[in-house]
Amino acid sequence: WPRTRSLNAPSPIQQFGPCGRIMKNSAMVMTIQDPASQRLTWYKPPLTVLVIKKIRDDSVLSPFVQLVKWLITEKRMVVFVEHSVLDDPLLSNQPGFNMTRDKLMPFREGKDDLTDKIDFIVCLGGDGTLLYASSLFQQSVPPVMAFHLGSLGFLTPFEFVNFEEQMINVLEGNAALTLRSRLRCIILRKDEATGKPTKAPTSLLVLNEVVIDRGPSPYLSNIDLYLDGKHITSVQGDGLIVSTPTGSTAYAVAAGASMIHPSVPAIMVTPICPHSLSFRPIVVPAGVELKISVSPESRNTAWVSFDGRSRQELKHGDSLRVTTSIYPVPSICAQDQITDWFDSLAECLHWNVRKKQRHLD
């Protein structure tokens, strides 16, 4: 069953760069994309599916077994799971699991390469499963169908009841799709010997946000923010959040940001507890390059984390570069791009939910 490439992974058009090329005649043309036009279609039926389940949560075990069994038996698909899943004793106790166990294709994170092997991803659990799926695919990502167990998440619109029916709909194509942009983050480390920057191994894609904060230190160093090479402002406070529109409803909203629909091509920059009263969050076009570094005169260093993981120190002379990745996460909608988003705002953030009050007479 090896396949040359995933059916639906994005074929990026390389129209992006940090510096200004002149696009002939582009100036006066404006293309407005209706988000409803983004839909999923399959050229060939998908054959391989990666199933990701929430770990350390018993309630997910039974749905996981049902789902995997159905995919193998009914849909004749090749199912990939994480290697550790096979060793889970709790799972072995689930009725019927041992039958399907041998048909599962195990993989190990960081060892086995999934690129071009997977046509379709199914997530079972919370928003964390989708963040994890995103981290597995550092280039193009197959379409993801995410089920929540319990209450709706920002990234998990499907409920598990009648999963067969919903999955058949999706596999037959023509579902609405939200292309969730990701940020490509590169840390350039200063070489101690030469004093010049050297490309570091740290290059990560984030789906929610990259956070620069004071880490365990009681004080934040001053942080300098550059846009397309220009110094924009300096940050004094607890830190800075650079987020995707998807991430605008995560940490950024807690820090005071407006909420951005994931289809808007933009990057959000939100300060965390800034000393300045006027430091309102800003939204810049997806096509810019951000650079963040510790101010030369600053006493302390800063700390960087990516979707809440891989926390590391940003020292004097190091810099963090952030651009929009050309590899979004294609996330399948339960209803459509608009309804799904507003449903998750109401459910997860109680957005504008209130009792109706009668006015005083």
Add this chain to the structure above:
Amino acid sequence: WPRTRSLNAPSPIQQFGPCGRIMKNSAMVMTIQDPASQRLTWYKPPLTVLVIKKIRDDSVLSPFVQLVKWLITEKRMVVFVEHSVLDDPLLSNQPGFNMTRDKLMPFREGKDDLTDKIDFIVCLGGDGTLLYASSLFQQSVPPVMAFHLGSLGFLTPFEFVNFEEQMINVLEGNAALTLRSRLRCIILRKDEATGKPTKAPTSLLVLNEVVIDRGPSPYLSNIDLYLDGKHITSVQGDGLIVSTPTGSTAYAVAAGASMIHPSVPAIMVTPICPHSLSFRPIVVPAGVELKISVSPESRNTAWVSFDGRSRQELKHGDSLRVTTSIYPVPSICAQDQITDWFDSLAECLHWNVRKKQRHLD
């Protein structure tokens, strides 16, 4: 000198509609546009120029005369001005104005049609001159070069000193350009006799925002908000602002919105003093259609205004439709899209301007 059409007016590509058409194969492709790629180029040298000056402000008279004289004498351009300008006695007293007076082409707002007659617009004064220029062109707008007199505005990046040099640069082409999207607002009135909606004459393009508020009433009626035909939420409070990214730094920022760079294709929805603590502003894709109406059970009506003008009542049964227009305002940058915007944030909003504090030891 009649010309078939303006040199640089947008030739819109009609890829926009309120309902979801399926774009073949579009789902997995992501195009990220670098804002720096938007630049102005002239195919033929511009011949006709419309000069708009701030009214009731003496300080603008002398620059206006200098500018007009230079355009006519040095650049041999055909200069359009508003008819009322010719009758201004203060202007007649300006030295040298009477020489150029006869060469000016007067027009009357609402009577003379400027479509396809103007290659280039120059504004002299405050942000209001650009809002006025926008209102004159309800379809495609020629490139606008806007001078402030005094301090930098959001929409007026050029300073008047050395205006000749800066203008020559622009006329020779290759200046950075910000395409400022506008909102197309249509009020559908309920026909009293039939009870059915009838298309009303009110169809306006706004550059900043359309505001729905309680007008002179002490209480706002409940307002219903729909997106692509779906009921999203109801508004209780002082009102609602639907703004372009350009307008995010105008009324919306005062109501608590984040600030959006004008190149981001989005629509911002900001409540004014909402009763609900959780009613945070939201940013939706430029391609959606918003509908706003007075809730059927509401006691009062609401009032609508467009870029601060044309205030009118929105009665029960009426509705306001808002979509992104395919006709943006091409606004010429003094430096570039990024620098101009952050300069105006610092100058007009003191964004994150503060004295540096030494930390306590």
Add this chain to the structure above:
Amino acid sequence: WPRTRSLNAPSPIQQFGPCGRIMKNSAMVMTIQDPASQRLTWYKPPLTVLVIKKIRDDSVLSPFVQLVKWLITEKRMVVFVEHSVLDDPLLSNQPGFNMTRDKLMPFREGKDDLTDKIDFIVCLGGDGTLLYASSLFQQSVPPVMAFHLGSLGFLTPFEFVNFEEQMINVLEGNAALTLRSRLRCIILRKDEATGKPTKAPTSLLVLNEVVIDRGPSPYLSNIDLYLDGKHITSVQGDGLIVSTPTGSTAYAVAAGASMIHPSVPAIMVTPICPHSLSFRPIVVPAGVELKISVSPESRNTAWVSFDGRSRQELKHGDSLRVTTSIYPVPSICAQDQITDWFDSLAECLHWNVRKKQRHLD
């Protein structure tokens, strides 16, 4: 039954004045009052009761009749009601009302003086009934027991079920009491002839807030704010709210203010949609005097309203003075000062109500 004075109306200690008197030895002494120490006690059993009911709401009729009947028959109290109540035909249809009708003492707002005649007030309906009760007593106010019908209000903590039991508890004394401070607002009008200020008839006490806004005008004039005679700042925006702690959860919270417990002796100043990003709301001590006037260079005037009523124009040369009144509204608690307040925050504002989320693993 005429009585010299109401039993429990505040006997103010006149320790307040706008200018700084030196209090010998006061500097180093700090008295911290536990809000739980504010409790209601009756010296003699209350004899006269004023019952205020929400108007134009049918659901309040039956509770009203039950309550009035019980007060007269069981408690032998003298019951005052508004004159218009007696004429309400809907009320006459209520079973048993005609029996008690003749024993009611009617009064007319603005004609009959209630001062020193009332020992106790009962409100039936929404927060508006308490605002109305407050407006009836421009000097000392008897203790108020306020029932909501439906859901808890900010000012109406009691539910009507078992009203007899709750009322007996209160009449027997020893209930917790929140002293809700009010603001004394005086408008000084400029005399057109002499140009000097003259004391105008407008002197009002507000329980929630006094609002200065642009009224029907599209633009707010500049507003100057003075504290104890010093110019503090100028307001550009939609207006200014000067509120009591009680009012901090009304209009002020919608404009972005923090919420202040009604027992804190303070005045809150909140701008409405200010042009300046750094114009955060402020809280000043209850003992200061505020002065608000239209800036001399301002083009427009402003409008003032008091607890949402009595809207009037504030012209150039006029000024509004605001101080804390020595006559608070003693509002009886259903449980205690702290529990009642947090219950109303949860119920009316959904304060920090959210589903618990499990963290991603």
Add this chain to the structure above:
Amino acid sequence: WPRTRSLNAPSPIQQFGPCGRIMKNSAMVMTIQDPASQRLTWYKPPLTVLVIKKIRDDSVLSPFVQLVKWLITEKRMVVFVEHSVLDDPLLSNQPGFNMTRDKLMPFREGKDDLTDKIDFIVCLGGDGTLLYASSLFQQSVPPVMAFHLGSLGFLTPFEFVNFEEQMINVLEGNAALTLRSRLRCIILRKDEATGKPTKAPTSLLVLNEVVIDRGPSPYLSNIDLYLDGKHITSVQGDGLIVSTPTGSTAYAVAAGASMIHPSVPAIMVTPICPHSLSFRPIVVPAGVELKISVSPESRNTAWVSFDGRSRQELKHGDSLRVTTSIYPVPSICAQDQITDWFDSLAECLHWNVRKKQRHLD
């Protein structure tokens, strides 16, 4: 020179307690204190002065020497300084310092007891010097006169030029005084053996705030907040700030709080980046008792810090109790309570500082 007690330290009136005592007759009386009535008077001329200077800052050396010399020579006062100051080699190089060196009274923090020895404190440097002075006096604090060097701080209103004149004014009495309340914070540790709480040595007074946050952990545990023994709410987010009115312009304002004048008797509770959109900051009366603990079901612990220092872990079963201390910091005003505060808001926070804009016509 030993003295029985400091001249001006507060003699607290013990009217405070966490539980509700009934104050006879108190219910209807409202005392409104004019902040202008708080003034400093000396019964006997102050004899002993403690001078605190900013450390590791060369610019403070020369003013320090001038000040100390003048106090000893001209005013014949007994001057206390920290022991380490005498050993500072940089100070020895200052002209004229060696003459006064032998007359200085050294003390060691944590070793020498200053209680009842000091009549008057002078601070030289930034806000940190006043926080340090506050930490030295865990019971009553003598009046503090604080000079800034450079620009105005929140706590340092005096400028050093003409210090002699200003100091003579203060020593002659009759200066305005702001009584800055402090919070008494006690950590009760769970005894591992018995499981019952034991009073821990940690009892600290803070002038700005006590912060409960996630410390070096990437996730905050759930935090439970109690008021006067009642569970009020649970905090999910980055943490919680419990601050004095003085502290409302420090960390709390960065986290979104309104600003409270230091004379208002209140405690401010501000969440840091709360997950809930509706978790607005609240202000409660100074007389309540707050309790904060890690929720039993929470996975992680929390960390507590006091005015930015003494950071320590708060484990499951531990609790933090916070009440208003009866020992405020009497802080001498350069002008008066109102002017000083608004000057510091403008200088330190740029509060509502903006260029005036002309409205568009």
